[in-house]
Amino acid sequence: MVNGEAESLDYRKLPQLPRSKRKPQAYSSLAAATGIFTFALMVAATVILVVRKRIKYAEVLEDWEKEYGPHRFSYKTCTPATDGFKDNGLLGVGGFGRVYRGVLRASNIEVAVKRVSHKSGQGMKEFVAEIVSIGKLRHERNVAQLL
Numbered sequence: 001m002v003n004g005e006a007e008s009l010d011y012r013k014l015p016q017l018p019r020s021k022r023k024p025q026a027y028s029s030l031a032a033a034t035g036i037f038t039f040a041l042m043v044a045a046t047v048i049l050v051v052r053k054r055i056k057y058a059e060v061l062e063d064w065e066k067e068y069g070p071h072r073f074s075y076k077t078c079t080p081a082t083d084g085f086k087d088n089g090l091l092g093v094g095g096f097g098r099v100y101r102g103v104l105r106a107s108n109i110e111v112a113v114k115r116v117s118h119k120s121g122q123g124m125k126e127f128v129a130e131i132v133s134i135g136k137l138r139h140e141r142n143v144a145q146l147l
Helices: 024-056 063-068 073-083 124-136
Strands: 091-095 097-104 109-116
Touching: 073 097, 091 124
Parallel strands: none
Antiparallel strands: 091 097, 097 109
16 A cells, blocks of 8 residues: 555565575684684794794804804894994904994993904914914903903
8 A cells, every 4th residue: 555554564475595505603613723724824934934044043153162262242242332333433454354343232341343354365274363362362451352
């Protein structure tokens, strides 16, 4: 009827909804399992990359360092100590590289840092001899102690 009351709706005459062949719970548990597996795979890949990077960039002690005592400071420690190896902190140039003035941030000790050049024409024996001789010097006013 147009100008009166509407007829009551008979729910039995409505068409049935099509049934899904998949169970909603099975689909959601499969999606959750796939998500968890993907997340675990990403975490494992990240851990592997971090471990490989640490191994690749780990400090390797030379045989002479183990025998004679003095060790290298990491580049990560020396760069901020020397303000990025800038020329205004350059003290001199030696046979194995340049020497820079610096201050170790952790201990606030003033140091001279020799940045070893791989283009040096001198050999490893000469370098070890220099390190050993400097390491034995103990002059308090004019020579810095080898760390």
